[in-house]
Amino acid sequence: MILRRLLHLIPVLLGVTVITFLMMSATPGDPAEIMLAGQNASAEQVASLRRDMGLDQPAAVRFVHFIGHALEGDFGQSLFQRRPVASVIGERLPATIELSVAALLIALLVAVPLGVLAGVYRHGVVDRLATIGSLLGVSMPGFWFGILLLILFAVRLRWLPVSGEIDFSAMPPRVTGFLLIDAMLAGRWRSFVDTLRHLVLPAITLALPMAAVLTAVVRASMQDVLRRPFVSFARAKGVPEWRVLVRHALRNAMLPVVSVAALETGSLLGGNMIVETVFGWPGLGRLVVESIFQRNYPLVQAAVLLYAVTYVLINLAADLLYMALNPRVRP
Amino acid sequence: MSFPFAMAGVVAFVLIAVFAPWLAPHDPAAADLFRRLQPPFWLEGGDLSYPLGCDALGRDILSRLIFGARVSIFIGIVVVALATLIGVLAGLAAGYFGSWVDTVISGLVDILLGFPYLIFAIGLMAMMGPGIGNIVLVLAYKEWVIPSRVVRGETLAAREMDYVEAARSLGASSIFILLREILPNIITPVIVVATLRIAQVIILEASLSFLGLGVQPPTPSWGAMVADGRSFMLDAWWVSTFPGLAIMLLVLAINLAGQSLRHGFDPRSTT
Numbered sequence: 001m002i003l004r005r006l007l008h009l010i011p012v013l014l015g016v017t018v019i020t021f022l023m024m025s026a027t028p029g030d031p032a033e034i035m036l037a038g039q040n041a042s043a044e045q046v047a048s049l050r051r052d053m054g055l056d057q058p059a060a061v062r063f064v065h066f067i068g069h070a071l072e073g074d075f076g077q078s079l080f081q082r083r084p085v086a087s088v089i090g091e092r093l094p095a096t097i098e099l100s101v102a103a104l105l106i107a108l109l110v111a112v113p114l115g116v117l118a119g120v121y122r123h124g125v126v127d128r129l130a131t132i133g134s135l136l137g138v139s140m141p142g143f144w145f146g147i148l149l150l151i152l153f154a155v156r157l158r159w160l161p162v163s164g165e166i167d168f169s170a171m172p173p174r175v176t177g178f179l180l181i182d183a184m185l186a187g188r189w190r191s192f193v194d195t196l197r198h199l200v201l202p203a204i205t206l207a208l209p210m211a212a213v214l215t216a217v218v219r220a221s222m223q224d225v226l227r228r229p230f231v232s233f234a235r236a237k238g239v240p241e242w243r244v245l246v247r248h249a250l251r252n253a254m255l256p257v258v259s260v261a262a263l264e265t266g267s268l269l270g271g272n273m274i275v276e277t278v279f280g281w282p283g284l285g286r287l288v289v290e291s292i293f294q295r296n297y298p299l300v301q302a303a304v305l306l307y308a309v310t311y312v313l314i315n316l317a318a319d320l321l322y323m324a325l326n327p328r329v330r331p
Numbered sequence: 332m333s334f335p336f337a338m339a340g341v342v343a344f345v346l347i348a349v350f351a352p353w354l355a356p357h358d359p360a361a362a363d364l365f366r367r368l369q370p371p372f373w374l375e376g377g378d379l380s381y382p383l384g385c386d387a388l389g390r391d392i393l394s395r396l397i398f399g400a401r402v403s404i405f406i407g408i409v410v411v412a413l414a415t416l417i418g419v420l421a422g423l424a425a426g427y428f429g430s431w432v433d434t435v436i437s438g439l440v441d442i443l444l445g446f447p448y449l450i451f452a453i454g455l456m457a458m459m460g461p462g463i464g465n466i467v468l469v470l471a472y473k474e475w476v477i478p479s480r481v482v483r484g485e486t487l488a489a490r491e492m493d494y495v496e497a498a499r500s501l502g503a504s505s506i507f508i509l510l511r512e513i514l515p516n517i518i519t520p521v522i523v524v525a526t527l528r529i530a531q532v533i534i535l536e537a538s539l540s541f542l543g544l545g546v547q548p549p550t551p552s553w554g555a556m557v558a559d560g561r562s563f564m565l566d567a568w569w570v571s572t573f574p575g576l577a578i579m580l581l582v583l584a585i586n587l588a589g590q591s592l593r594h595g596f597d598p599r600s601t602t
Binding site: 016139 | 438439441442445446447448449450453454455457458530534537538541542543544554557558560561564565568571572574575578579582583586587590
């Protein structure tokens, strides 16, 4: 079963790679010319740079090269940074992971309690608020919500910083690249708090659509489970109500949440680009947006591939988790 | 219950879009540097003839919002219509014929599902270049997957139904069975999904335009207007705030209408 899912991944990932490659090689604009723009470069200089970067080869040859090297973890040279793509991406990745994990935690911490309360007290105040809130959440464009938060908390109230990941002066020595961890390792409380202060607004912005969808799912799932016979049975047996809710209802209600949460990580990965752009967060999302405008093919290719692979793997993990949680679909 | 309100909201937006040239108080492209970043009328320095204030080029924000509705609604409807047409055909074929047809179509669907939506759209927009026509194509390339999955599932179930068997034994052709027997029976969830997807497509278009990959100036687009206002967050909050509000209200109205549709069509749903 698991093996079959893993085998199924191969054509999907290959297809994703082909499409990514086609996208990038069909993109108009020549990186060699863009790199040398404004430097009065002669035609020969442009041609020699192009040869240097391997851009004079036909697309099919470049694709085979790309796959061959990618399998060895080599994604080529980033055209702008003039360094291996893998190391440029590796540098930016911790900031993005930190932001995404924070957003995921916020989304779950908001959605699960809110959804459960709304599901248990149907038509109550919390239920109404949760319903309205999740409807607003899915209807609000993330970039706008982020700007509103900035105007309110950073510009008007001046409680939180406007952009960036940390104050330059508070930067801890780089060990893992994850600033919160590095700050703890260095024992610098000030760096830790400063990073958190920078993290709050982008993480909330990124969490919003996911929190909205998950709240609605938890609520519906909880309402559904509470109508099932096993819940009535547990109650009739005299199991205390909180135990019925937590042990019997919530555990079963979380099943659809697992699948939906995995699908919604797609909005998290895509949202990264928007949120990092709005908040000047030095992560992978912003790097990709910049690289698109610079026609930095190898980098965009590797990053899109990384996003797609992550997304596919997260959904695979969610399916496996679903099987582990739900004995009925176990093979 | 909220359906009439939601529908009224949607209709209002559509009417605004259709009659934009008659409703807008000013030319949306007319710049007036004397009115640069003029605040909305209720703030000091505001002026009732420019009720929501002006942007960095002194253009009337209200007029730009009214014209911006055209772009959002047009793209939302055209993308979803195109995607639904393709998705229904692909889903019917995959669900009904099975075997290699299903393998090819479902394989393509799986590959496209491997991309997070926005990342796919951003990558493809970079390739095709900005512009309304390209946005429609790029979003439709991925959007059709959603109706196609719905239709495939429903077709798989419908294929085994007695009415299909009956039609088949009467010698009806596959095309006839698919379009005249199965399609009418499975169209309801397709319509509900399509309605809700329009809302998401509008947000996607706004996101692309916000990043500078979508609708290009001078065409007013809500997403691009929010992006324009970013640089003036400090002293002119209204430039970003109103276009974002417009996106939210339109998307909210469509979502509400779509949800009520779903509950109306599905007697099993309780809320």
